[in-house]
Amino acid sequence: MDFHTRVIFYLFFLSSLLCLQVRAEDAGSVFFIDSSTRQFLRTRSSNDVVAPDSMLLSEVGAAVSVLLGLAPPPTLSASGSSKLNEVLMPNPFDRPRAVFMLEVRGTDPKLVVNSDNAMFSTAFKRKVTFGSEKAANIQLPDENEVSVFSLDEPFTDYTNKEIGVFASWMGGSYVANSLEPLDGELTIPLADGSIVNLHMSKKADREFTANLLSLIHNFRRAVELHEDLVQSTPAELITGCFDGIKALEERYGSDGFPKHGMGLLLATLSKMFDSFQEAYKGQMVGVVFFYGSPPAQSGKVLNTIFTSQPSARWLVEKEASYNVTVLQVVLVRRTIAWLTGIILLISTLLGVHFLVNMPLTRDTLLYSNVKLD
Incomplete structure (x- = not known):
């Protein structure tokens, strides 16, 4: 008898757990x-049966x-x-x-x-x-x-006016109580023919x-x-x-x-x-x-x-590292530009110097008829 009682109890317990699940x-x-x-x-699709x-x-x-x-x-x-x-x-x-x-x-x-x-x-x-x-x-x-x-x-902060506007929007009506504020009756018809009546006096x-x-x-x-x-x-x-x-x-x-x-x-x-x-x-x-x-x-x-x-600190650190990189690139580019300009200036001065001091004699190689064997 005890065994059967326990079996029934376990089955009832498992069924309760399944129902709850x-x-x-x-x-x-x-x-x-x-x-x-x-x-x-x-x-x-209406043909789906699953x-x-x-x-x-x-x-x-x-x-x-x-x-x-x-x-x-x-x-x-x-x-x-x-x-x-x-x-x-x-x-x-x-x-x-x-x-x-x-x-x-x-x-x-x-x-x-x-x-x-x-x-x-x-x-x-x-x-x-x-x-x-x-x-x-x-x-x-x-x-x-x-x-x-x-x-x-x-x-x-709604008033009787807001309730009336909502009722008109839904195709219904709102009859306010002149003696008590927010104590009227809201009536709205539904598409199925039923009518919903809400009394503001009820909580x-x-x-x-x-x-x-x-x-x-x-x-x-x-x-x-x-x-x-x-x-x-x-x-x-x-x-x-x-x-x-x-x-x-x-x-x-x-x-x-x-x-x-x-x-x-x-x-x-x-x-x-x-x-x-x-x-x-x-x-x-x-x-x-x-x-x-x-x-x-x-x-x-x-x-x-x-x-x-990213937090504000991460953004500042990222912006700072970005600015450092930009400054380094600008410095390298400016250095190369200045060196190139100085080299070109020196070359120009040297060329002008040699042209000015060049002797005014006929170049025998330039004006002679050279025959190459």
Whole structure:
């Protein structure tokens, strides 16, 4: 009896570990959204019956680097290169060099897969597994070559006017409360016929709306900044993280109203990406990553870092050694020039001296008829 109990306990323990491993590996889904006027991503054929392989965080970061026109990191494996080849077009000279990358945390990726949003239903989708990676870094060469704009700056000074402008932009309406500030009702219809009602008097609804307003506010700042950088910076990366869905799930649960909140977020992202496409003239690709609980509770899972540059001391030493070399070359050239000039001057003086002191007699050799036998 003890033996059978132990066997059952071990089997239960192993099954629990396998379930936990599966849950840890199925981290989320990433959507690659192609340009509306250009093709930078491959199109998956409807005849493909083999499920595509999932991607690691580092492979998603490598795909972003390639889309920016940069070389993939040297640590990318052969299988990772094969996955990138399945997603990206093979022409290395035709890259958008502008990427809109957003992380949506605390949500079920199935809500996106099963949505009726036109942009995300036609996007290139891949599952993402964390594996042993808690985060991945997107290595960028220099701030002068790649401009990075963050969409994470909070926008806390919004008023009823900003909410009304957002509602009009989304084709909805906002009825403000004349007695209390920021206590109205936001109503926005979705493409599937459903209507999202957000009451600013509720904490979860207000927090979700504040996250959307911050995202829209920073998005408009990014478009304005692009007009200034279009002639100076060859590549641009616009990155951010959205946590608003998590507030709705904590208040209402995973079913019901959070689905409408996800529909509103997807509709907002669609309008944002269309505006980006217009501002960038089609030279942009979107990378939106949806996942539930990240392995690290703080910070993003896709970070951008610039490669280390030489320190100021190294630059001074390099400049000093360069100046010493230049001075040596100049000294040698000036010495040779002065010596050549002195030799030519002495030769000229000697020639003039011998010509002046030359005797005025007929040269017998010059004026005689010499016959050579």
